[in-house]
Amino acid sequence: MPKSTKKRPASKAKSKKPITDKRVSTPVVTGVQAAWRKKLDGAIRRKFLVVSMPKQTAPSHGVAIEQGYVVRERGKELRVRREANRYFLSARDRSGPSVIGQEIRITKGQFDKLWPFTQGQRISRIRHLMKLDRYRMKIDEFTGEHAPLRLAEVFFPNPEVSKSFKVPDFFGEEVTRRDEYQTAEMAIHGAPEPSGMCQLGILPYMFKDRKLHLLLVTSSSGNRWILPKGRQEPDMTPHEVAVMEAVEEAGVLGTLRHDLRTRCQMADGRFLQLYAMKISKLLKSWPEMNVRRRRLFPLSDALEMIGDPGVAKAVRRLCVAINK
Numbered sequence: 001m002p003k004s005t006k007k008r009p010a011s012k013a014k015s016k017k018p019i020t021d022k023r024v025s026t027p028v029v030t031g032v033q034a035a036w037r038k039k040l041d042g043a044i045r046r047k048f049l050v051v052s053m054p055k056q057t058a059p060s061h062g063v064a065i066e067q068g069y070v071v072r073e074r075g076k077e078l079r080v081r082r083e084a085n086r087y088f089l090s091a092r093d094r095s096g097p098s099v100i101g102q103e104i105r106i107t108k109g110q111f112d113k114l115w116p117f118t119q120g121q122r123i124s125r126i127r128h129l130m131k132l133d134r135y136r137m138k139i140d141e142f143t144g145e146h147a148p149l150r151l152a153e154v155f156f157p158n159p160e161v162s163k164s165f166k167v168p169d170f171f172g173e174e175v176t177r178r179d180e181y182q183t184a185e186m187a188i189h190g191a192p193e194p195s196g197m198c199q200l201g202i203l204p205y206m207f208k209d210r211k212l213h214l215l216l217v218t219s220s221s222g223n224r225w226i227l228p229k230g231r232q233e234p235d236m237t238p239h240e241v242a243v244m245e246a247v248e249e250a251g252v253l254g255t256l257r258h259d260l261r262t263r264c265q266m267a268d269g270r271f272l273q274l275y276a277m278k279i280s281k282l283l284k285s286w287p288e289m290n291v292r293r294r295r296l297f298p299l300s301d302a303l304e305m306i307g308d309p310g311v312a313k314a315v316r317r318l319c320v321a322i323n324k
Contacts, residue, residue: 043136043155044162047181049172050139050150054130062126062141068118069187073321074260077184080106080114087111123187132168142191149191151181177237180263180273189263198271200238201229202246203318204254206279206296212323214302214315215279217250217292225295225305227315228252229272242275250294251286254279260321264314272311276318 063084071078075095081088087108092101106114125140135154142149152171156162167174175181180192192198204215216225228249233241239256246252260276282294297305299319306312 045153047153047176048174050152051172052170062128065127066124069121070117121187146191179238199229199231200241201227201272201274202242203276204252204279212299213296215296217294248287251283253281262314262317264310266310267308274314
């Protein structure tokens with residue numbers, strides 16, 4: 001999917017000057033990073049925005065990484081990556097309950113032949129590996145169009161240790177459960193917008209007489225046809241919020257397609273993370289049935305009814321994938 005050409009707002013709080021944190025160790029040098037990656041497999045991860053870089057993250061200790069996606073569809077992805085003077089081809093399957101992946105080394109020549117196929121789906125960063133207290137941590141400083149975003153991931157041996165972790169002062173908002181901060185999502189859609197600037201929506205669909213139909217609801221004023229949507233809720237994943245909005249606003253139960261989602265900018269300037277849901281049941285009563293109407297429309301009619309051009313384009317992209 002092509003990136004939006006619209007400029008996105010900065011994705012985090014204003015950056016502060018580097019600070020010294022005694023909990024942070026000296027960064028791991030380039031040659032040791034591969035061994036570190038193997039030790040991090042299977043660990044519990046928490047991800048945070050970084051508002052101020054520790055002084056220990058000297059540029060000379062970081063590793064430049066360029067990554068591009070050759071194919072990304074229905075939860076499966078094929079990507080190429082350059083780390084300093086090493087090159088990799090990776091395949092991942094995220095469609096199941098756990099991520100399955102394989103990675104092989106490739107030559108520079110092979111990388112150069114595959115790289116043009118990643119046009120429009122690339123991301124670059126400087127990676128620092130170090131320790132925070134006794135925990136392993138990586139900090140990514142994103143470059144190019146994703147700058148000045150900075151993310152830290154801390155790795156824990158088990159959930160109990162993760163919950164007891166004391167967040168350092170140079171960390172900002174936790175974004176562990178926010179899909180828009182996944183590397184693949186950012187490669188395609190750009191750096192995420194600030195909290196409060198994004199809504200989560202659902203695209204309920206079903207096939208009638210082998211033709212795709214979409215379910216729309218009226219706005220709270222009753223004068224527009226829209227998709228069920230709402231804001232991110234504390235202690236809920238984006239998927240859970242999307243399902244909740246489907247039930248509350250449209251009275252819909254179904255199967256959320258984790259591999260079918262897209263993002264777009266709405267006419268009011270906010271962004272919409274949109275998930276597809278295959279309808280299994282339409283409830284006879286639901287929380288907002290006295291506030292909203294719902295109706296199934298054939299695809300072409302639904303696209304005409306959606307008044308927001310950005311949302312209509314996003315719906316069209318998802319429907320192409322649904323029809324495959």
